[in-house]
Amino acid sequence: MRVVVIGGGVIGLTSAYQLVRDGAEVTLIDARETGRGASEVNAGWVCPAESGPVPAPGMISQALRWMLRRDSPLYVRPSLDPSFLRFMLAMARHCNRSDYRAGMQALMHLSEGTMEQLDAYREDGLVFEMHADGLLLTFLSEAKLEGHLVDIDLAESAGLEPEVLRGSAVREREPALAGEVHGGVYYPHERHLDPVALGRALRDRCAALGVALLEGTPLEEVEREGSHVRAIRCGQERLEADAFLLAAGAWSGPLAKAFGGNLLVRPGKGYSLDLPSLELRQPIYLTEAKVAVTPLDGRLRLAGTMEFGPLDERVDPARTAAIGRAPSSFLRGWQVPAEPELGAGLRPMSPDGLPLVGRLGDLENAYVSTGHAMLGLTLAPSSAAAISGLIVRGEQSAALAPFAPDRFGR
Numbered sequence: 067m068r069v070v071v072i073g074g075g076v077i078g079l080t081s082a083y084q085l086v087r088d089g090a091e092v093t094l095i096d097a098r099e100t101g102r103g104a105s106e107v108n109a110g111w112v113c114p115a116e117s118g119p120v121p122a123p124g125m126i127s128q129a130l131r132w133m134l135r136r137d138s139p140l141y142v143r144p145s146l147d148p149s150f151l152r153f154m155l156a157m158a159r160h161c162n163r164s165d166y167r168a169g170m171q172a173l174m175h176l177s178e179g180t181m182e183q184l185d186a187y188r189e190d191g192l193v194f195e196m197h198a199d200g201l202l203l204t205f206l207s208e209a210k211l212e213g214h215l216v217d218i219d220l221a222e223s224a225g226l227e228p229e230v231l232r233g234s235a236v237r238e239r240e241p242a243l244a245g246e247v248h249g250g251v252y253y254p255h256e257r258h259l260d261p262v263a264l265g266r267a268l269r270d271r272c273a274a275l276g277v278a279l280l281e282g283t284p285l286e287e288v289e290r291e292g293s294h295v296r297a298i299r300c301g302q303e304r305l306e307a308d309a310f311l312l313a314a315g316a317w318s319g320p321l322a323k324a325f326g327g328n329l330l331v332r333p334g335k336g337y338s339l340d341l342p343s344l345e346l347r348q349p350i351y352l353t354e355a356k357v358a359v360t361p362l363d364g365r366l367r368l369a370g371t372m373e374f375g376p377l378d379e380r381v382d383p384a385r386t387a388a389i390g391r392a393p394s395s396f397l398r399g400w401q402v403p404a405e406p407e408l409g410a411g412l413r414p415m416s417p418d419g420l421p422l423v424g425r426l427g428d429l430e431n432a433y434v435s436t437g438h439a440m441l442g443l444t445l446a447p448s449s450a451a452a453i454s455g456l457i458v459r460g461e462q463s464a465a466l467a468p469f470a471p472d473r474f475g476r
Contacts (some may be wrong), residue, residue, distance in 0.1 A: 067091065067458060068307040070298060072285055072321065073314030074100030076261065076442045077435050079268035080450035081313050082277050088458045092277045093307070095300055097284035101265025103315055103379070104411035104442060107338040109358035109369035110261045111349060112184065112444050113201055114177040115226040115253040118217070119169035119419025120334070120372065120439055121160040137388035139356035143375035153332050154374065156417035156474070167217060169420050172468035173441065174224050176421075176448050181257065183447035192271050194263035195363055199348040201256035202240055204247050204396055206354050211249045214353070221253065228253055240347055244398045258349045260362050261443060285314075288324045293430045295325065309457045310432045316377060316412035318422075318436035327427035330474045331437050333412035335373040337386050340407040341366045344397075355392035368392070368406075374415070381410045413439050422471040423449055424456065433457055434471050 067090045071082045074096030082094045094100070125140070132138030142154065160169075184196065205211040211232075221228045229252040236250040237243045243250075273279055280303060287299040297306040314321050316333035346361040357370035370389050373382075386408050393400045416422060416437040426432040435453045438445050448465070455461035 067309065069093075069309045069311060069457060070095065070305050070307040071311045071313055072298070073312065073318070074269075074279075074281070075103055075105035075313070075315045076101075076265060076268075076446045077315065077438060077449060078313035079265060079272065080446040081311055081435055081453055082272050083268055083275070084450040084454040085458065086272065086275045086277050088454045090454075090458055092272070093280065093305055094272065094277055095280040095283045095285065095305070097282070097317075099281050100269045100279065101262065104336065104413045105265055105315075106262050107336065107369065107409035107411040108261050108440070108443065109338070109349070110258045110360050110362065110367060110443065111201065111358065112180060112257040112259065113253070114174050114180065114224070114444060115221045115228065115256055116201065116203070116351070117170060117173040117177060117441055117444055118166060119160070119173065120415065121157050121417070121419045122166050123161060123163050125161045126158055136382070137384045139371055141371070141373045141385070143373065145375070150332070153330060153417060156330065160418040165418060167220065169418060169468075170217065170220050172420060173445070174220065176452075176465045176469070177444050178448065178465075180444060180447050181255070183451070184257070184259075187267070187447075190271065192264075192267040194267045195260035196257060197259070198257050200252055200254040201258075201351065202236075202348050203251045203351045203353055204236065204240075204243060205249050206246055206395060208248050210353055211251075214251060218251070226253055226255055240350065242344070242346055242397050244396055246395050258360050258362075259443070264443070285321055285324060288326075290326065290429075293428050295429055295432050308431060311453065311457065312426060312432070312434045313436060315436060316414045318414060318434060320377075322426065322434065325426055325429060325432055327429070329422060329434065329436070329471060330417055331414050331422065332374065333377050334415040334439065335371070335375065335378070335410055335412055336369060336440070337371050337381065337389055338409045338411075339368040339386060339389055339403065340409075341368065341403045350396070352392050352396045355396070357389055357392040359393060377412060379410050379412060381408050413442075415439055417474065421445060421449065421469045423453055423466050423469040424471050426471060
């Protein structure tokens with residue numbers, strides 16, 4: 067079976083890797099180099115315990131309070147574009163407790179087996195930095211901590227063993243925390259890794275396994291015959307295949323139109339700052355600031371913000387400066403970084419905060435895997451296994467039921 071994968075981020079790379087391991091002959095194309103965009107600037111967390119969808123109770127009121135602050139953790143860039151307004155209104159409808167809990171349960175179910183799959187990657191020869199130090203959520207206020215505990219039963223029922231820490235107990239877990247931190251929740255089974263190293267390892271292993279990698283090759287045209295895709299054109303290349311997988315992240319929405327499909331996927335921009343190393347026992351989430359702090363070998367990464375707007379990867383200095391200031395209230399002796407290494411990436415967002423994984427529209431041999439929001443690393447291995455099973459063997463995984471691409475209509 068010949069399969070063309072469109073998109074070389076972590077979703078596309080893991081999908082290509084799984085497909086070739088499952089016996090397919092794979093070609094992967096990307097409009098630029100593989101591993102770019104959101105895949106290279108994320109926090110590096112593999113965190114099933116923190117896999118709640120972005121639309122959540124209280125999100126609308128919080129967004130309204132932050133609307134006039136360019137440096138706020140959540141920012142909606144004003145637009146009168148009808149498609150943008152429809153998307154944001156659809157997202158608002160999912161900002162309720164019922165949808166949030168159902169979404170989190172579906173996401174945790176999809177992520178089952180992720181840690182084992184990452185271990186299998188390394189056993190297959192992929193070399194990348196990965197740590198199993200858990201994850202610590204920190205809270206400045208009792209109200210924020212108690213608000214988080216409302217849904218902690220979901221993590222408990224999934225066997226993720228959260229540990230609630232109050233007062234001095236949270237500083238015993240992480241001595242670098244300042245006295246202003248009221249408490250925290252520690253998840254012992256979470257991991258973190260270097261996303262750039264993982265992307266490089268996946269690319270190299272795919273190449274070694276025979277995947278044809280066509281970089282700097284944007285999709286330009288799709289040749290259809292009724293409900294069947296015959297080929298795609300990209301630059302000077304015409305690629306025929308038995309199946310086509312669209313896994314282009316935030317660009318999947320526009321590219322789906324070339325297939326005659328309609329995907330409700332829009333970009334949510336996030337930023338990263340790489341700094342000199344800081345000794346921490348585990349990654350930390352600064353809850354009120356909505357900033358992730360990740361210790362990696364030789365450097366510290368700060369990542370955060372959610373900015374809804376167009377397909378625009380430009381760095382906004384006001385927003386990166388806010389991320390750099392964020393740890394001041396959480397970490398003792400924090401010095402605002404003078405010249406960090408900055409990055410921006412566009413996360414693929416859906417109205418309900420859940421991925422779109424499955425068949426693309428009414429096409430019999432085209433598929434999609436996108437919309438993973440801030441959970442690309444957490445969900446990539448399991449999404450790849452599920453979509454490869456569907457493409458190669460026709461297996462419809464029960465875990466994919468909540469993520470049907472046509473659930474918003476065609």
